[in-house]
Amino acid sequence: MTTADTVWPESIGAELDRTGPVPLYFQVSTRLEHEIRAGNIAPGARLENEIAIAERLGLSRPTIRRAIQELVDKGLLVRRRGVGTQVVQGQVTRQVELTSLYEDLDNAQQGPATRVLEHEVRPADPASATALGVTEGSDILYLRRQRLTGTTPIAILENYLPADLADLDRDELEQRGLYQLLRARGIAIRIAKQKIGARRAEGDEHALLGTERGGPVLTMERIAFDNTGRAIEFGHHCYRPDMYTFETTVVAR
Amino acid sequence: MTTADTVWPESIGAELDRTGPVPLYFQVSTRLEHEIRAGNIAPGARLENEIAIAERLGLSRPTIRRAIQELVDKGLLVRRRGVGTQVVQGQVTRQVELTSLYEDLDNAQQGPATRVLEHEVRPADPASATALGVTEGSDILYLRRQRLTGTTPIAILENYLPADLADLDRDELEQRGLYQLLRARGIAIRIAKQKIGARRAEGDEHALLGTERGGPVLTMERIAFDNTGRAIEFGHHCYRPDMYTFETTVVAR
């Protein structure tokens, strides 16, 4: 039964692929997300109840629940026991995903560019050694890059990587983002721990960013781990605050 | 069967409460998180497989999976198909939760204090009206507060709230965090959308923060929604960058 004021686009149930590798819950959540972002389901609208959706699609309730949960976690839907599931009021914004700045810019189609300023294998200083979980003084790869969008500098990126990843060369790094290159080597970043802060520009940073000497910069420090829990990359970066902000959606548990 | 090199603290299965309101998956995940944070399960250690754990605890596999998933989402565990579930290498840090700065400081036992600088009902300017989803010029509550830890200023907080929440008074706001007061009124924040950035200190900010004129400040802008998706609070805040950073753990899906 569908009560009068609930919503469910028929197209979501059309031609679900049960043979391919894409999970059913993911097919459903992807299509539902698309309908919401396209505005085909209005903010505040109530979805049909889970059991009705499950029957309509010929799926089980846990599968539907999982699809809905994906969008709850993204901040697109809100569930209330005894009431139902609703589309969130308020503008939908992009999530901070586990991607690199390069990919952010690439997706925004602003034509990212990279200049490799430094690229050398050097002994690990105490901070980098601790972050990467290697012994102090052992070889690590140090990178310093300037990131631009078009001709406007946006960030200065400093990274430290374990020595066995030192085969990344300058040309590759000017053409691709670091995470893209790592993925191409079969290394997937699974978890990252980040600290975001601010400070004055130091040294040559104001020159590289095209800002005033001693002006503010937005900073991020990150340690990234692969799916074995091994530290893959330690970085501290600074961004032009008039060109870049971090956006997040936080959902209460 | 337990293979030789897997781990499972017996205490986790002891005295699970099937009658109370606390879900079984939550009881399990809480205890497991405690064992990991206490160091009783070493980083890199592999847990028993899910079916074995389920049998050992007399629970179903989906319940165990959900408990484990909670900690995967927190960045404490990593799962690999065909391999198993492992404790992440690398230090465990605190999560950015959906709490207010007051509670962060309170938990850190640094003795938070608040000075209410401004507290008045005024017509909504365009930016606040858009953020809160009210019509421009309608009444909203404007707050400006200075937050300190001990006697050191940490942040300047500016908030805009719908007029029906204007019964928050000065004294309350000096004693409690804003989110605590809202919760006490039965309003739970469910989703927040945040932007983090940096800029120079403006106006009287350097004086209120005890920093240099024109020095850098860390900024956060936030719109918070309750469980109906209604906008409850719009704020833009600035923080002393030497006293405060934002920490996040990001987990790939």
Add this chain to the structure above:
DNA sequence: TAGTGGTCTAGACCACATG
């Protein structure tokens, strides 16, 4: 009282990683 989401069970089959 009726309807909703929240939790839980006891299985099943599959894809993937490892030896």
Add this chain to the structure above:
DNA sequence: ATGTGGTCTAGACCACTAT
């Protein structure tokens, strides 16, 4: 070949909300 997590089913009972 074996063991692991990933997905899915078809139910069940409960707590909460609204009328």
